[in-house]
Amino acid sequence: MQKPSIPKGTRDFSPIVLSKRKYILSQIEKIYQSFGFMPLETPTMENLSTLTGKYGEEGDQLLFKVLNNGDFIKDIDLNNVDSKKLTYQISEKGLRYDLTVPLARYVVMNQHLISFPFKRYQMQPVWRADRPQKNRYREFWQCDADVLGTPSVMCEADFINIYQQVFKSLNITDYVVKINHRKLLEAAIDSINASSFFTKITIIIDKLDKIGKEGVSKELIAIGLNDNQITELFNSLIEKPLNTESLTDIEQHFKGNQKAEIAIDELRKILRYANNNEINIQLDLSLARGLDYYTGCIFEVVPTSIKMGSISGGGRYDNLTGMFGLSGISGVGISFGIDRIYDLMEELNLFDEVKQNFTDIIFCAMDESSFEYCLPLATELRAQNLKIEVYPQVTKLKKSLDYANNKQIKWAVIVGENELKEGKVMLKNLETGDQNLILKSDIIKHLN
């Protein structure tokens, strides 16, 4: 018989890993809720007509497509087909690729039921047929929150406060929230008279972290920029803590540029509204992610104590639902990268303090009749919010205690003939090895 396996790029989440993941998700969920965000879940499968064309040509290829059921090649001419053409003849559904397109689809379908601004969060897996590699999976989770239907930058300020609260709750202290504004990038590129190259230039600038100034210069020359333009562009890629002074400096730098004025005005408001001095916000004009869709602020969160990519990103987009025919809805959203946050917390040993035990007390019955003595006790203790299990078999104590140690259970209650006779139990601390014969009614007292 062939050994069973799972598809490349997918994972089983075993109990210990999963409870840590659930801990991260629950902290994020709690904080999203505390800002008035409501949960949404959309189907795993979407119609391909919903998904295709939304993620560029590469995205279309990375979609997992689901084969139609039944006699799917009936009526299909198999002469001269290629895989691409055949795909859309035998497949009508695909797996969710992100949480943004389903959100847009949901809002358009339910626009008359939704009261705007619509604040929703969504934490579900997505699938991409990327080539699997270290830390890149074909099934992974996204944790998004978006506000749709208001241009107010109060929302951007809320997201900054959400960042502060989420990372505080996870004990992550060393990170920076990078912020930029599309209109500042436009101003910078306008000022070197290269606005027709906007997309190309921003894609190159975005690589600054990876390929450095020299690499970026080379690529800018390759698309036709001259030395003066490049020098001036680098002068514009200001990176400073976001505060009133840095905003005044930037205002000076882009003096008179209307786009820059709009951006600076928004950033001033965000700074004032967020009013949060417990967070390190860096204004970084070289941040140039997601400019296919972001039209206002852009966010990115990067850990500073460990070299690692971003652990969250987001921004404002003006026309998310336009792809489904509903225009005029401005939105802003962020997304947490759970896999990276998990890795970061592992590396920083931040899970140590998270209570991970699955069971507080294990009951070990030394003979059949002790079972009946243990079981009502177990029920009573569960009513006190304790997690209790009764080892299901009469066995050598070593065996049940080995099981308990594997499960990192701290307390064992051992019951045999003697305990039963005296109405007592043997309470053993499995961490220290200490044990005490106590009245069965005194268990809780002795746990503290």
Next chain:
Amino acid sequence: MQKPSIPKGTRDFSPIVLSKRKYILSQIEKIYQSFGFMPLETPTMENLSTLTGKYGEEGDQLLFKVLNNGDFIKDIDLNNVDSKKLTYQISEKGLRYDLTVPLARYVVMNQHLISFPFKRYQMQPVWRADRPQKNRYREFWQCDADVLGTPSVMCEADFINIYQQVFKSLNITDYVVKINHRKLLEAAIDSINASSFFTKITIIIDKLDKIGKEGVSKELIAIGLNDNQITELFNSLIEKPLNTESLTDIEQHFKGNQKAEIAIDELRKILRYANNNEINIQLDLSLARGLDYYTGCIFEVVPTSIKMGSISGGGRYDNLTGMFGLSGISGVGISFGIDRIYDLMEELNLFDEVKQNFTDIIFCAMDESSFEYCLPLATELRAQNLKIEVYPQVTKLKKSLDYANNKQIKWAVIVGENELKEGKVMLKNLETGDQNLILKSDIIKHLN
């Protein structure tokens, strides 16, 4: 532009529905955990080699198959193919059909890391290409718990207690736990000398609820049973509350039959171990579900105040992991049907008392400068575990209060020029309409 839609048989879960579902799931999860069950999650996609052949021929057809990526028809001879043959040439992965086969696959792959008895719960969606109809979906959730690696019927007793606690926590009072044992069915069928017809007979008996005694008789005649056999079989299909008396009666009925003796011994133990008089358990020998795999006890939970199918089921199976080459592991498990429990709770208005509000207090700023007054207040109140949102725009009060009413928010804090000057806020109860001008530091005091 075509109106967007979702695939047949799938659902969006809107905030209100989803928070009720999350409530059900969280109650079940809490109780599973209180019995020492640990969480497991497996990938959405499994290899087709893992899935096919595990659910019968019909199951194989109901699997959603995922198209291979890339040039999937390269090297495939398209002459004389039919859909069935082609399927396995162009598809290697399928969507999870239940949580049981992935559990078996996981246990076999990780057998050396697991300490048995392995108690895991798993709450994830599954997919079946059934014809969609009312209350039958192509994507639906299962909530399983299983104990693997022990024959002890302590586990069955635990599950009975789990039933009692889960339904109590959900305020569901009118239900019956039906219990049967495969060996009692075998004894009944042995005693009419029809053991070679075991599978056929149990499939027919299982329809008793639907087609009645007459219908069952007809079908039994059709497979060759005579009137005497049928009469005697009906005499054996005892339905009584499970207690020591009914077990003695059944013992009498099957006097001397060894299979019945084993079953009765197990049922006696379960009754003694569960020791739970807050639950209605019915011994029902006509319960004949899942006999393809159940080898011991069989459970089914049915609501009694409303006509509806079972809301949970389960049983013991002796050889779950045998399908992947690991034999000798006995297990027992149950599964809750979330969709049915949801419908039941809706019908019984049991969600009324569940706190469903997404936001406790909405702040309404009447002018720009009031925003900055509201925001630190909102942060303070969030630290008190309140869910707070600040309406993101300065707008007519009616508009923000309409929004609040739609979201069923109880309290509004309204701030304008006057409140700002006096360090006060207007606190409005949106349910009663009462409002009071109070000091901003007194908000919490006034909520109670």
